Amino acid sequence: MSDRAKFLTIVGVFLVAYFIPLQHPRVQSAIWDMFLMLQDYAQKHVLFCLVPALFIAGAIAVFVSQASVLKYFGPKANGVLSYGVASVSGTILAVCSCTVLPLFAGLYTRGAGIGPATAFLYSGPAINVLAIILTARILGFEMGAARAIGAVVFSVVVGLSMHFLFRRDEEQRAAETEAAFDDFGGDQTRPLWQTAAYVGTMVLILIFAAWAKPAEQSGFWWEVYRIHWYITLPLLGILGLMLWRWFSRDELSDWVGATWGFMAQIMPLLFMGVLAAGFLLGIPGTDHGIIPNAWIARVVGGNSFSANFFAAVVAAFMYFATLTEVPILQGLMGSGMGKGPALALLLAGPALSLPSMLVIRSVLGTKKTVAYVGIIVLLSTFTGMLYGAIAD
Numbered sequence: 001m002s003d004r005a006k007f008l009t010i011v012g013v014f015l016v017a018y019f020i021p022l023q024h025p026r027v028q029s030a031i032w033d034m035f036l037m038l039q040d041y042a043q044k045h046v047l048f049c050l051v052p053a054l055f056i057a058g059a060i061a062v063f064v065s066q067a068s069v070l071k072y073f074g075p076k077a078n079g080v081l082s083y084g085v086a087s088v089s090g091t092i093l094a095v096c097s098c099t100v101l102p103l104f105a106g107l108y109t110r111g112a113g114i115g116p117a118t119a120f121l122y123s124g125p126a127i128n129v130l131a132i133i134l135t136a137r138i139l140g141f142e143m144g145a146a147r148a149i150g151a152v153v154f155s156v157v158v159g160l161s162m163h164f165l166f167r168r169d170e171e172q173r174a175a176e177t178e179a180a181f182d183d184f185g186g187d188q189t190r191p192l193w194q195t196a197a198y199v200g201t202m203v204l205i206l207i208f209a210a211w212a213k214p215a216e217q218s219g220f221w222w223e224v225y226r227i228h229w230y231i232t233l234p235l236l237g238i239l240g241l242m243l244w245r246w247f248s249r250d251e252l253s254d255w256v257g258a259t260w261g262f263m264a265q266i267m268p269l270l271f272m273g274v275l276a277a278g279f280l281l282g283i284p285g286t287d288h289g290i291i292p293n294a295w296i297a298r299v300v301g302g303n304s305f306s307a308n309f310f311a312a313v314v315a316a317f318m319y320f321a322t323l324t325e326v327p328i329l330q331g332l333m334g335s336g337m338g339k340g341p342a343l344a345l346l347l348a349g350p351a352l353s354l355p356s357m358l359v360i361r362s363v364l365g366t367k368k369t370v371a372y373v374g375i376i377v378l379l380s381t382f383t384g385m386l387y388g389a390i391a392d
Contacts, residue, residue, distance in 0.1 A: 029288035030279045037278030037319070038271060045210075050102070052206040054266070057106030058259030059202060062251070063195055073112035086119035087127075087155040100124030101270075101359045102262045108363060114170055118372055119159030121360070126151040126351040131325070135346065139329065143339070146387050147346045154347060154379055161375050166368060194246055201239050208232045266359050273355025277319040293332075300332070303340040303388030305381065311341035312380035315349030316373060317357075325349050340388020348380040 021027055073082050104121040108114070127148070136144025163170065211228040214221040243252060282289030300311045320328070329342055352373060361369040 026288075026290060026292075030282060030290045033282040033286065033288040034275050034278035037283050038274050040283070041270075041274045041319075048209040049206070050267070050270075052202060052209060053100070053102040054259050054262050055255075056199065056202045056206065057102035057262045058255050058257075059199055060103070060106035060110060061258040061262075062254045063190070063198065073107060073116040082113070082116040083119055083156050083159055086116045086159065087123050087152055101266055101356060101363075105262055105266070105359075105363050113163065114166055114364070114368070115159040115163030117159075118162045119155045121372075122158045122351045122376065123151065123155035126155065126347070131350065139333070139342070142391065143343065143346075146343055150343065150347050150383050150387075151351075154351075154376070154383075157379060158372070158375050162368070162372060165371055190246065194242075198239075198242050198246070201235055201242065205232055205235045205239065208235070265362055269358040269362060270355045273353065273358045274319060277317065277354045281314075281318055296332070300337045300341040300345075303338045303385060303392060305385060307338060307341045308344045308381045308384035308388070309377070311337070311384065312344040312348040312377045315345040315380070316352040316377055317354045318349060319353040319355060320349050338388055339391040340384040340386075342384075343387045344380040344384030347383060348376055352376060 022031075073086070100121060103124065104117060107120065108117045112120075132144055132148045132151075135147050208224075208228045208231045211225050213225055216222065247255075278289070280289050280291055282293075287293040296310075296314055300307045325346060329337070329345060332345075333339075333342055357369060357373060360372065364372070
């Protein structure tokens with residue numbers, strides 16, 4: 001950070017501390033919710049979602065062959081295969097917008113093209129099978145189907161749009177990656193089946209350790225939730241055996257070092273983003289943020305462009321823990337929110353959040369992050385308007 005940036009930060013903190021009306025009940029509740037939201041995030045998402053994802057990202061950075069990443073996800077990869085795999089990854093991972101970030105960073109830094117990488121980034125949290133089923137059960141089959149179709153199509157459109165907008169940057173980046181790859185003589189890798197088994201085991205650990213509690217205590221999803229720890233613990237044992245038998249101490253040290261690098265880059269930004277989201281909008285389902293819920297509900301009725309656009313923008317900045325968007329949306333629709341803005345929120349919200357934007361910017365830079373967020377917001381807006389017109 002430059003001296004100028006440090007000075008502006010100091011001035012900004014001073015002005016906030018000097019002028020913020022701490023005696024106002026709304027400000028007090030917003031500050032309280034800010035820390036409650038950080039605690040909730042720490043308790044529910046860090047240990048069993050974010051930490052496994054960071055270790056997977058470290059493994060991708062160290063052990064996954066760069067040649068494999070370039071072959072399947074690089075700028076010159078088969079488009080149907082790369083976008084096809086990236087667009088349905090959410091059905092397997094079922095993670096939130098913050099948990100997918102280390103995985104995205106790991107793929108992108110290994111040479112994945114911006115198109116497949118951002119398609120994966122969107123689909124990871126957006127195409128959550130359990131969330132889509134919950135949407136259909138609570139908000140209706142039409143809404144659930146629209147969310148599922150929209151999310152799959154969005155992931156491909158977002159990826160293709162990012163590739164088209166930044167194709168020249170990607171060509172230069174691809175050339176630099178290939179040159180660096182050739183200079184070092186390629187990757188010296190272990191057998192492919194070992195790497196696949198090792199990474200696959202960690203992905204399974206992430207899936208089952210982070211398995212969300214269903215709203216209804218019956219059915220297949222509930223039965224999996226009941227036994228998810230009985231699945232996770234043996235998987236941890238299998239992973240430990242793999243680490244002991246297949247990896248040297250130096251390799252494990254490199255893995256931990258890469259994991260720490262992603263952690264140092266991502267977690268501070270996530271924590272700051274969660275604090276900011278909690279202060280501005282409060283804990284989801286409450287009305288304690290600086291911005292009252294009534295203000296939001298008042299402008300998302302009907303099916304106008306402004307209603308859909310506002311719903312998409314607010315959803316993009318809010319932080320939704322996995323599955324929480326459905327009951328929140330149920331309450332907003334009960335307050336008069338239109339069906340179009342509701343779908344716009346479902347398509348923009350789970351895939352974006354203020355914390356995730358901060359991290360994406362650290363990986364892609366400001367220009368590409370603004371483009372990524374803008375594409376999702378505009379797609380959500382117009383899709384919401386189309387669905388609202390059909391539904392009404």
